[in-house]
Amino acid sequence: MTGTQRIGRRLVVALPYAWLLLFFLGPFLIVARIALSEAALGIPPYAPLLRWTEENVLTLVLNLGSFATLFDDPFYVDAYLRSLNVAFVSALLCLLLGYPMAYAIALAPAHRRNLLLLLVILPFWTSFLLRVMAWIGILQDQGVLNGALLSLGLIDEPLRLLYTDFAVYVGIVYCYLPFMVLPLYATLARLDPVLLQAAADLGARPFRAFVTVTLPLSLPGIVAGFMLVFIPAVGEFVIPELLGGPDAQLVGRVLWVEFFQNRDWPMASALAVALLLVLVIPIAVFQHLAARR
Amino acid sequence: MQTQPPGLRPRAPERGPEPWRDPEAEPYVRLRGLTRRFGDVVAVDAIDLDIYRGELFALLGGSGSGKSTLLRMLAGFERPDEGSITLEGQDLAPVPPYERPVNMMFQSYALFPHMSVADNIGYGLRREGVARAEIARRVEEMLELVQLGGLGARRPQALSGGQRQRVALARSLVKRPKLLLLDEPLGALDKSLREATQFELVNIQERTGTTFIMVTHDQEEAMTMATRIAVMTDGRLAQVGTPAEVYEYPASRFVAGFLGTANVFEGIVKRAQGSGVGAAGALVESTAFDAFFASDTDPPKPEGGRVFVAVRPEKMRIEKSAEGTAHGTNALSGLVRDIAYYGDFVMYVVALPDGSLVRVSRPTETRMTELPITWNDAVTVRWQDFATVVLAQ
Numbered sequence: 001m002t003g004t005q006r007i008g009r010r011l012v013v014a015l016p017y018a019w020l021l022l023f024f025l026g027p028f029l030i031v032a033r034i035a036l037s038e039a040a041l042g043i044p045p046y047a048p049l050l051r052w053t054e055e056n057v058l059t060l061v062l063n064l065g066s067f068a069t070l071f072d073d074p075f076y077v078d079a080y081l082r083s084l085n086v087a088f089v090s091a092l093l094c095l096l097l098g099y100p101m102a103y104a105i106a107l108a109p110a111h112r113r114n115l116l117l118l119l120v121i122l123p124f125w126t127s128f129l130l131r132v133m134a135w136i137g138i139l140q141d142q143g144v145l146n147g148a149l150l151s152l153g154l155i156d157e158p159l160r161l162l163y164t165d166f167a168v169y170v171g172i173v174y175c176y177l178p179f180m181v182l183p184l185y186a187t188l189a190r191l192d193p194v195l196l197q198a199a200a201d202l203g204a205r206p207f208r209a210f211v212t213v214t215l216p217l218s219l220p221g222i223v224a225g226f227m228l229v230f231i232p233a234v235g236e237f238v239i240p241e242l243l244g245g246p247d248a249q250l251v252g253r254v255l256w257v258e259f260f261q262n263r264d265w266p267m268a269s270a271l272a273v274a275l276l277l278v279l280v281i282p283i284a285v286f287q288h289l290a291a292r293r
Numbered sequence: 294m295q296t297q298p299p300g301l302r303p304r305a306p307e308r309g310p311e312p313w314r315d316p317e318a319e320p321y322v323r324l325r326g327l328t329r330r331f332g333d334v335v336a337v338d339a340i341d342l343d344i345y346r347g348e349l350f351a352l353l354g355g356s357g358s359g360k361s362t363l364l365r366m367l368a369g370f371e372r373p374d375e376g377s378i379t380l381e382g383q384d385l386a387p388v389p390p391y392e393r394p395v396n397m398m399f400q401s402y403a404l405f406p407h408m409s410v411a412d413n414i415g416y417g418l419r420r421e422g423v424a425r426a427e428i429a430r431r432v433e434e435m436l437e438l439v440q441l442g443g444l445g446a447r448r449p450q451a452l453s454g455g456q457r458q459r460v461a462l463a464r465s466l467v468k469r470p471k472l473l474l475l476d477e478p479l480g481a482l483d484k485s486l487r488e489a490t491q492f493e494l495v496n497i498q499e500r501t502g503t504t505f506i507m508v509t510h511d512q513e514e515a516m517t518m519a520t521r522i523a524v525m526t527d528g529r530l531a532q533v534g535t536p537a538e539v540y541e542y543p544a545s546r547f548v549a550g551f552l553g554t555a556n557v558f559e560g561i562v563k564r565a566q567g568s569g570v571g572a573a574g575a576l577v578e579s580t581a582f583d584a585f586f587a588s589d590t591d592p593p594k595p596e597g598g599r600v601f602v603a604v605r606p607e608k609m610r611i612e613k614s615a616e617g618t619a620h621g622t623n624a625l626s627g628l629v630r631d632i633a634y635y636g637d638f639v640m641y642v643v644a645l646p647d648g649s650l651v652r653v654s655r656p657t658e659t660r661m662t663e664l665p666i667t668w669n670d671a672v673t674v675r676w677q678d679f680a681t682v683v684l685a686q
Contacts, residue, residue: 197370199404200390202417202468209391213417216407 028276038063046265066270076271078252078276082250086165088274090172094180095222095227097173102184102221103214106191117185120178130263132171132242139243146180167243172233175186180225187221188214223290231279249277295499311535312345313521321504322472326376336362341374349505353517353551360508363525365473367506368397380471387593391420396470398606400477402461405451410460411436413444417418417468444671455486462494462606464500475507479514491518495542506626512552516540519632520584524548545686549603555682556651558602562592562683575683576622576640577602582647584620588681606654608680609639613666614673624649626673629666639664643674 037046038061052061070076105116123131139161140143146158161167191214199209237252244250252273258269312318320343329337337359344350352360365371367378369390378385385393394416403412411432418428436442439459449457458481465473478494479487495518498505509515515522516536524531524539524547531551533543543549546557561579563585575592577600578585586602594600618626630650631642636657643651653674665674 065317075487193400194399194401194403195405197368197390198405199396199416200370201395201397202421202464203369203390203391204416208420213405 007109033272034265035066035273036062036064037265039264040063043189044265045263056256063266066266069268069275070265070274075249077253079230079249079251080275082249083234084278086168086172086250087230087236090169090176090233091180091230093169093173093224095226098180098225099178099222100128100187101121105181105185106188111114113189118183120181123175124178128175129238131175132239135167135171135174135243136162162243163219163247165244168240168248171239171243172236175239176229176233179228181227183224184218184221187218187224191217200269228284231283234279235275296631315345315469315547318345320344321348321381322506324363324381325374325379327363327373327378328375328555329359329366330374331372335528336508337366337373337490340489340528340530341531342523342533343503344398344506345678347502348494348502348520349507351520351522351524352506352508352518353510353512353515353522354650355510357527358525359528360510360525361476364397364476364506365619366394368474370638371394373407394473396465396467396468396472396475397476398461399477400480402449402457402481404460404464406449408447410441410444410452412446413449414445414467416464421468431467435467437559438466438500439463441625454482455490458482458490462497466497466503470503471502473503473505473663475505477509477575478507479511480509487514494518514553517656518644524551526551535591541682543682545604546603546684549684554606556603556606558586558649560586560600560602562594562596562598562600563593574678577681577683578674579620580656581649582620582625582645584625585622586681586683587678588683590683592683593685598685601678602684603682604657604680604686606640606652607656608639609651609653609674609676611643611653611655611666611672614671617670618671618673620645623678624673624675626671627651629668629672631666632666632668641672643672 033049035045037049039045040047047061047063049060049062051059101120105113108116114150136143140146141158141160141162143162145161148154149155150158182207194216195213196209199213200206204212235252235255236250237256239250240253241251241256244253255268255271255275258264260270322342322344324340324342327337327342328335332494335459342364352363355378362371363538367385369385369388373386378395378578385395405416408416411429414435415428418431418451420665430443431441436445440465441456441459441464444452444456449460452460458478462478475494479490482490483609505517505645506516507519520534521535521538522539523533526547532539532548534542539548540552543555546555549555549557558579559581560579561577563578564576574590575588576585577588578590579602580599588602592598592600614626620626625643625645627643627645629641630644632639633642638654638656641653641655643653646650
């Protein structure tokens with residue numbers, strides 16, 4: 001390998017890392033720094049960490065009050081638990097819906113697979129916000145869904161669908177389904193169909209063959225899809241804000257309120273840092289265990 | 294097609310009796326009118342075939358000959374469009390693959406990558422609900438049989454190609470199937486490993502007494518391993534017989550050319566009797582050049598019929614002769630065009646005056662660095678009556 005090649009190879013690796021350092025780690029450090037300062041009236045609305053005391057001594061003032069509040073006030077703990085719960089259930093629903101979809105696409109004749117995959121990602125061609133707004137039109141009391149049910153005579157008065165947890169689940173599952181289907185498809189398409197024939201040959205009925213061969217071999221896709229849905233869903237703000245009820249206090253919404261309405265930047269930052277830790281630590285442990293296996 | 298060719302001395306019964314010679318014997322596997330079509334293509338075309346218990350039967354053919362489709366129908370992965378498959382008198386057609394007393398060793402081995410070797414082998418037994426201790430015992434037994442003792446805890450990915458092949462064999466044998474199907478069992482092995490594995494497979498087949506049906510495109514593999522060979526082409530059976538029968542008494546030009554090398558000449562039957570050693574025999578006149586072919590077996594067609602003559606290179610002798618020597622009966626003269634030295638034998642390609650080529654092989658019985666016959670030598674190629682095979686097609 002020549003020197004130019006080696007430099008080129010390092011550059012390819014270094015560039016994305018530099019990007020991440022600059023635009024991910026940098027902002028994170030700023031947020032972490034704000035989380036450790038006291039709230040203050042002014043611009044910016046927090047006190048500096050390094051201060052000159054009256055005796056002209058430079059002191060570092062770290063305020064852990066915001067983090068303490070997170071644990072003391074059940075409002076915040078509830079918001080975390082609710083968010084984790086909503087994200088988990090949504091990811092599970094996406095898995096249950098997405099697995100058969102991905103499996104069907106993987107088994108479809110090769111010339112039709114690309115079309116089916118295109119249909120899965122087709123919603124991305126419209127703005128995310130518009131698609132969530134469209135659900136308001138479908139779910140509201142005089143909306144498309146209630147209208148259809150009423151005219152079919154299945155219900156006598158409109159169902160309350162919008163501004164409920166149901167609407168939040170519908171919105172999240174709808175928006176995140178492609179992130180489940182694509183990694184599942186990728187693993188299922190790579191599955192050698194001869195393995196299933198071998199299972200059948202050795203006496204496994206189709207369901208048994210699925211449980212003992214297809215499912216364990218698609219586990220990487222299940223984990224990837226689950227993470228891709230679960231992680232962004234925990235901090236999701238737009239969907240609960242537009243479709244959820246007033247009592248749907250999820251972390252994303254609480255964070256927004258702290259930041260923009262209460263102008264308590266240290267509190268909002270503490271919420272964000274805690275959210276990151278809540279997600280990163282279990283995933284890191286999981287990765288570590290998976291790598292050891 | 295399955296009748297015994299005339300003049301064949303029975304082979305020494307080194308592998309026990311030959312039930313296919315016994316008209317009373319009950320076939321183990323019976324195929325009748327078996328047909329499978331894919332669109333307009335007839336992959337398997339009305340095949341009738343009997344296979345007997347304890348055989349190592351080889352389906353030999355090129356790609357697209359229908360041999361794999363036939364095997365997949367036996368396993369249950371393809372449904373026949375017409376015809377029947379019976380095993381010990383039981384109709385297999387309505388039985389799904391997971392209920393057939395038949396197991397298959399796949400060409401790619403199809404080992405489960407997420408299971409250990411022992412779990413792979415025990416998979417079929419777990420599906421049957423065999424007790425844990427019994428599974429462990431039988432898996433251990435199979436590992437010993439295929440000489441993989443102590444490797445049960447490994448993953449298939451951590452094994453060599455030869456070891457994987459043994460795991461696949463053990464996995465397909467552990468349920469003690471009535472019939473074991475092998476799809477190109479040695480196809481993924483390199484040449485040096487292949488020969489040793491051939492003998493081992495035959496050894497295991499004899500020890501377990503299982504009936505094997507094997508698909509292969511490799512004629513050497515079929516010849517060395519099989520009790521009988523079915524040569525397939527275009528979805529039909531070109532010939533069925535023991536390796537020696539198929540080699541020495543090919544039923545057609547296709548079979549003669551597919552198994553080994555054969556020189557084929559076209560001719561017309563001159564005399565249908567008495568030209569050979571005994572009462573039987575034939576004399577065929579070449580249509581291409583002025584020569585006669587004498588055979589010690591009766592021709593397949595009456596006098597005046599158009600036939601083909603096949604002669605194997607190793608049954609011919611080559612000797613130097615004067616330039617311009619005329620052809621004779623079972624004697625052709627020409628010039629040496631090419632020489633291929635294989636070490637154990639030398640293959641001469643002789644060009645006849647009309648341009649057609651004859652291949653003659655000559656064993657290297659003595660040590661020689663210079664060949665006694667060399668390029669552009671005038672030579673005559675001769676052979677005896679018994680070497681001449683007269684074919685109708």
